[in-house]
Amino acid sequence: MDCDSTAPDIKNIRNLLHPSQGTISVLADVTDASALEWLRLYYQPPTALAASSAYTFVTMTLQSGITYGATVGPFSSPGTLSYYVQARDVRGNQAQSSTTPLTVITDYDQVWLPIIMR
Numbered sequence: 001m002d003c004d005s006t007a008p009d010i011k012n013i014r015n016l017l018h019p020s021q022g023t024i025s026v027l028a029d030v031t032d033a034s035a036l037e038w039l040r041l042y043y044q045p046p047t048a049l050a051a052s053s054a055y056t057f058v059t060m061t062l063q064s065g066i067t068y069g070a071t072v073g074p075f076s077s078p079g080t081l082s083y084y085v086q087a088r089d090v091r092g093n094q095a096q097s098s099t100t101p102l103t104v105i106t107d108y109d110q111v112w113l114p115i116i117m118r
Contacts, residue, residue, distance in 0.1 A: 022074030
């Protein structure tokens with residue numbers, strides 16, 4: 001009987017900025033001994049006034065090999081966008097990455113310019 005109790009391994013999280021579209025693609029390398037049930041990118045959109053808006057998620061899809069990705073945006077409001085990756089395998093084991101903040105700045109012409117703050 002196969003009894004996998006190990007959570008998925010989430011590594012190498014990175015983002016690709018698409019300033020002309022106002023979007024951010026997040027990529028992550030994810031492995032697991034069992035098949036993945038789902039892989040989600042949770043994000044809190046930037047808001048100018050309320051830093052307490054709820055997180056929402058999009059499903060990450062396989063890009064190549066062990067790399068999964070999702071794109072969020074466009075964002076028209078300045079503020080901090082925070083995101084993390086969460087994975088669950090078919091055995092119910094879950095893993096979550098740490099939260100990554102990005103500062104999104106927009107100018108008066110609504111040109112989107114993200115700056116990564118670490």
